[in-house]
Amino acid sequence: MGNYYIPASYFFSHVLNAKIMKSPKITSKTIELGSKYSPDFVCSPFKYTLGTMIEGLEKGANVIFQLGGGCRYGYYSELQEQILKDLGYDFLYINFVTGGKADIKKIYRDLKKIDKKFNPIKALYYLFITTKMIKYMDKIDDYIRKNIGFEVNENEFEKTNDEMLKEFSKTKNYISLYRTYKKYRKKMKSIKVNKKEVLKVGIIGELYTVMEPFANYFLERELAKFGIEITRFTNAHYLLFEKTRKVKKYLKNTKEYIKYRMGADAHDNVARAKELCEKKYEGIIHIKSSFCTPEIGCMHIIEKICSKYDVPVIFFSFDSNTSEVGIKTRLEAFYEMIEMRKNNEMLPRD
């Protein structure tokens, strides 16, 4: 998902005595493979991950790790394992989260299976570095997202980011990681940007589609071309470490709309929509994969919030069959609408 294969492979390559294969970058072929062997009405993250697994197995992988999720995704891994076994692949399938819970003993046993010399103390140390790496990556990412639409020299941000990721993957210990991070943070801040009056747009929605650029047809890149400042909440650090902490706060902030958790990120998105409205963002974009049940549930609440605060919102559902031209047309119209609204802010609206 995105660039997160870097910390993941960093962790496993240091902890396990095994050859870690980089999961191949998602391409059209990935989704083609995934769709071919998936049920048609399953959401696209299932198809993307299944496609990636097939590509990985074809390249010779024999162990697959999977993390579960808080929605239907929690049950997907069993199904994916069955599909892959039916296709005749021989491999070991390790699911870290079963039945919605991470069982540490089970994980330990599973890892012992792969590597008899597996050392949990060493694993903890590298887990620490890896989580820090994710945190730094996300921080830099946030900064890039806010500024990439305004860079003076094209591609400078992307290039610097690639350099940083390359150095990250070669990190030896925590101190060198921190130094690299600081070095690149300085570099990023020194990149020239031309930013005056900006339009601010928040992206919310189902986590996989939000985080994997291929799955949302490079939505952020398209928006940056218009010169829009983008805010996005969901990233790996949020999902792994902040989510559980924030749920209560989110539910409290939105108690006039929701009472209980809605599964996956749905209630988070309701709270974020409200937050974006209160911060007077010019627009909100909600994206999800087709058939994502939790997000369908929160869409109507978000619409209600947005009409109360008079903030325009647009909904996109992505699938393997989505037409790219259609998305571009709607995005362009959305951009022109929020620009028009911004320029005529003073006019009353009934």
Add this chain to the structure above:
Amino acid sequence: MKCYLGIDIGSISTKGVIIDEENNIIASSYIWTEGNPVESVKKLVEILKQQLPEEYKIHGIGTTGSARKLIGIMLNANVVKNEITAHAVGTLAFHPDVKTILEIGGQDSKIIILRNGIIVDYAMNTLCAAGTGSFLSSQAKRLSIPIEDFGEIALTSKNPAKIAARCTVFAESDLIHKAQVGYSKQDIIAGLCKSIVLNYLNNVGKGKKIRGPIIFQGGVSKNKGVLKYFREILNEDVMVDENGHLMGAIGIAILSKKESSEKQYDLNIEDIKFITKANECNKCPNNCEILRIYKNDEHVDSWGSMCGKVK
């Protein structure tokens, strides 16, 4: 005198207008796209040229509609914009106080909410073409009734048949069923018109604040039956402009006027050789479909590449 050309190339029809500085229509035309935007635009420009008095000179060209990018390159347009903005701008030029635009075209339908002359909200149909013009025309063919008479016939019905509105496939089986059990053609046609309205309001119009003045546009607005049911169900007056089908083209002409310069455009395009070639780039597993555009055998543009490295 200065004038401006706006072309709206839709899936079914191609619309073109030439306006002067005061947004008066000097020339206009409406022809079928027939699946070939390049040829139909050549034809359209010929028709417009014949209508254009000699003292007028084109100072701006704008294109909109689903083939806007291609035709924009072909004509060297100074403005290429989406149809939502174009429709809103065009409509506002004639009806500055309008608050809701309902639009049903050949393949898509949209709703635009305006307040004080600015777009504040819009929606467009997503995945399927249910409840659009192409569905109506295919049903007209099935019932062997010319599509132009559809509206008139619908108005004669006193008891419109109930027809499933959600999806064209269900609507069609419902239609056949109703015909087989003996409903009259008028009632079926009226039911069909009503189902278009319900489908539109339940999909595109869902959650939108539809307020008057309302204007109804796009090819389907010529259908009196659909108009009648819009008025009935919304319980508001719904206007139809006689130039409603041209609003997109007018809008884009106005936008091109705003960005025009002293530069003059000539309209001699019938001899221009305009070829597009599509092929798959096999340099990575993305297998992007690259479309290359040649004008008089000269490569002018290409698109479709995800990495941007392939030209």
